[in-house]
Amino acid sequence: MLTPGWRALAVALSAALSPLPALAAPQLDLVVRLEPTQGSLSAHALIALPAHEAIDLRIDARHRVTSMQLDGGALRASTEGGLQRIRIAAAKRPRQLELRWAIRADAPDAGATHRDTLTAFAPQIGEAGSFLAAGGAWYPLPFDSAGPLLHRYRLTVDLPAAQRALAPGDRQFDTVRDGRRTVRFDMAQDSEGADLMAGPWVEAERSVRSIDGRTLTLTTLFHPDIADQAEGYLDAAASHLARIEQTLGAYPYSRFSIASSPTPTGFGMAGLTYLGIEVLRLPFIRHTSLPHEILHNWWGNGVYLALAGGNWSEGLTTFMADYALREANQGEEGARAMRLDWLRGLSALSPAAQGSLASFGGRTHDASQSIGYHKAALVFLMLHDTLGASAFDRALRDFWQAHRHRRAGWPDLRAAFEHASGRDLGRHFALWVDGSGLAAPTIAGAVAGPDGLTVTLQQPAPHYPLEVPLHVRIAGQVRIERVALPGAQARVSLPPAAGCAELALDPDFRLARRLAPGEAPPVLREATLDDTLGLTVLPGDERLATAARTLTAQWLDRTPTIVDAAEAPGRASRMVIGNFADIDGWLARHRLPARDRDGEVVAWALRAPAGGTLALVAARDANALTKATRTLPHYGQQGWVTLAGGRAATRGQWPAATVWTKTCVR
Ligand SMILES: [Zn+2]
Numbered sequence: 011m012l013t014p015g016w017r018a019l020a021v022a023l024s025a026a027l028s029p030l031p032a033l034a035a036p037q038l039d040l041v042v043r044l045e046p047t048q049g050s051l052s053a054h055a056l057i058a059l060p061a062h063e064a065i066d067l068r069i070d071a072r073h074r075v076t077s078m079q080l081d082g083g084a085l086r087a088s089t090e091g092g093l094q095r096i097r098i099a100a101a102k103r104p105r106q107l108e109l110r111w112a113i114r115a116d117a118p119d120a121g122a123t124h125r126d127t128l129t130a131f132a133p134q135i136g137e138a139g140s141f142l143a144a145g146g147a148w149y150p151l152p153f154d155s156a157g158p159l160l161h162r163y164r165l166t167v168d169l170p171a172a173q174r175a176l177a178p179g180d181r182q183f184d185t186v187r188d189g190r191r192t193v194r195f196d197m198a199q200d201s202e203g204a205d206l207m208a209g210p211w212v213e214a215e216r217s218v219r220s221i222d223g224r225t226l227t228l229t230t231l232f233h234p235d236i237a238d239q240a241e242g243y244l245d246a247a248a249s250h251l252a253r254i255e256q257t258l259g260a261y262p263y264s265r266f267s268i269a270s271s272p273t274p275t276g277f278g279m280a281g282l283t284y285l286g287i288e289v290l291r292l293p294f295i296r297h298t299s300l301p302h303e304i305l306h307n308w309w310g311n312g313v314y315l316a317l318a319g320g321n322w323s324e325g326l327t328t329f330m331a332d333y334a335l336r337e338a339n340q341g342e343e344g345a346r347a348m349r350l351d352w353l354r355g356l357s358a359l360s361p362a363a364q365g366s367l368a369s370f371g372g373r374t375h376d377a378s379q380s381i382g383y384h385k386a387a388l389v390f391l392m393l394h395d396t397l398g399a400s401a402f403d404r405a406l407r408d409f410w411q412a413h414r415h416r417r418a419g420w421p422d423l424r425a426a427f428e429h430a431s432g433r434d435l436g437r438h439f440a441l442w443v444d445g446s447g448l449a450a451p452t453i454a455g456a457v458a459g460p461d462g463l464t465v466t467l468q469q470p471a472p473h474y475p476l477e478v479p480l481h482v483r484i485a486g487q488v489r490i491e492r493v494a495l496p497g498a499q500a501r502v503s504l505p506p507a508a509g510c511a512e513l514a515l516d517p518d519f520r521l522a523r524r525l526a527p528g529e530a531p532p533v534l535r536e537a538t539l540d541d542t543l544g545l546t547v548l549p550g551d552e553r554l555a556t557a558a559r560t561l562t563a564q565w566l567d568r569t570p571t572i573v574d575a576a577e578a579p580g581r582a583s584r585m586v587i588g589n590f591a592d593i594d595g596w597l598a599r600h601r602l603p604a605r606d607r608d609g610e611v612v613a614w615a616l617r618a619p620a621g622g623t624l625a626l627v628a629a630r631d632a633n634a635l636t637k638a639t640r641t642l643p644h645y646g647q648q649g650w651v652t653l654a655g656g657r658a659a660t661r662g663q664w665p666a667a668t669v670w671t672k673t674c675v676r
Pocket residue numbers: 011012302306324327
């Protein structure tokens with residue numbers, strides 16, 4: 011994801027703004043002295059103001075401004091909404107604003123969760139790491155009436171020699187003298203600002219060549235205990251960069267740095283990514299989060315987000331990094347599983363939680379991630395399927411060339427896709443981006459006759475412009491028809507078939523649609539989150555029954571209704587707990603599929619023939635179940651999980667079975 015901050019700041023302040031004329035990119039010269047052990051930073055800024063320009067500067071009200079002068083004369087600030095604001099009217103000649111201030115900050119909280127890092131913008135300064143997000147207004151941020159202004163800067167950081175510093179921009183020098191280090195970053199393009207990071211890092215470097223022939227420097231800045239991971243990350247960064255350049259064009263900066271954070275952050279800024287130490291230790295991160303953050307150098311930190319109208323960069327980055335890599339590494343089966351995961355999450359959202367892409371600002375909770383990342387990725391997938399790969403890629407290359415280092419929004423993307431494809435995509439964008447919710451196409455009927463098979467598709471309002479993949483299976487052979495469904499209903503005629511034809515609507519989950527009940531294979535949380543859940547603890551094992559009560563008290567939000575073991579599973583959700591022999595016997599008695607996994611504890615979801623979702627928990631004994639009590643509730647998104655010693659040993663989802671509709675010639 012992108013660095014947090016200024017967007018929230020812009021929203022909080024937009025009501026209080028007085029209009030100012032548009033400004034050329036301001037130029038800031040920032041010089042800071044960082045003292046990590048003391049939790050302090052002192053700073054000096056020179057801001058050049060061109061003639062005839064007014065400016066509104068804002069800095070966090072917690073920072074102590076010690077001097078402030080305009081061309082040597084005194085100046086005043088007002089405090090509003092947690093910010094000190096300095097308003098300077100336009101004048102006929104160029105002016106220079108000079109500011110000194112001091113920041114005191116707490117050390118980063120080692121106990122912070124990833125969720126905390128999504129919403130906290132307060133500066134952190136400490137020996138283990140320092141992080142000052144531009145969006146937290148640690149330096150005077152320039153604004154106009156529309157919001158934060160893009161700006162250029164030069165940032166010189168003076169800090170103890172044992173620490174290193176990082177900020178977006180070209181690193182001009184990094185020198186050590188008399189126990190202090192001085193580093194300079196120049197941001198010569200219009201940018202969203204100077205995020206400043208520092209830490210007791212070990213640096214490793216590698217030079218690679220960009221697609222346009224420039225030398226690019228790849229750097230890792232890692233805490234000593236993960237410094238041995240540098241080579242692996244540099245290898246991965248080099249290969250991801252080369253792959254993205256092939257599709258989109260040259261990387262826009264001269265250096266790409268991967269820095270470690272003591273808190274579990276996952277941020278991408280221009281030319282760098284800032285990831286938690288514990289995150290970086292995970293072996294899959296170099297193939298998941300890393301390529302995602304690298305791609306943000308094009309989407310979000312290369313083309314910046316328009317101030318209003320929604321954050322398109324997370325969906326495009328998810329589609330072109332996370333999804334594309336899943337497809338490349340795990341093939342269509344892995345890609346299909348990812349699409350199903352997205353649709354499952356989206357289908358579970360209540361109508362009230364279905365926000366539009368145009369109102370998605372950034373990830374703050376799970377529902378916003380489902381929409382801003384997953385629904386948006388599906389919208390790009392549908393465009394890709396409709397326009398074809400070559401028009402799709404051409405549109406994105408053009409969009410990149412036209413908007414790099416500027417702000418752009420969904421309407422600019424629409425224009426690029428329309429230009430590349432020659433198609434009017436007005437309805438596509440109006441419904442998918444400005445509207446909320448999901449499509450819900452169905453097969454309304456199929457009539458077989460001697461002349462062929464006539465299939466009717468329909469969808470409720472609003473009528474999304476869909477191209478529905480209709481799978482037709484005749485005598486074991488599957489053919490895919492793409493059926494245009496632009497309105498409420500569409501008919502398609504298929505050639506005659508002897509015997510029976512079977513139909514399935516979008517069984518590979520390529521449309522952003524609401525899943526039909528029972529369409530997705532069951533997961534444990536379908537039962538555990540159900541208000542009407544019943545509970546059966548199989549009788550006969552008293553110690554296990556006690557352990558089961560502790561487990562359900564932890565796992566379930568409410569007290570379930572107790573259901574007798576003899577009662578057959580019906581349409582309601584039900585959790586059944588027992589030892590292996592008792593569970594196996596219960597499954598056989600109710601003619602349900604037998605348990606096919608082993609472990610100390612096995613939990614799995616099963617759809618009963620009548621439609622209810624069963625969450626089955628089978629344990630070797632009461633001890634094993636007690637050990638699993640803390641772990642099991644974390645695996646609600648799984649179809650099955652096996653545990654050993656209280657830890658998950660294996661887990662997974664059941665494959666989705668295609669629902670076929672059968673039509674036969676009479
Ligand atoms: Zn992202």
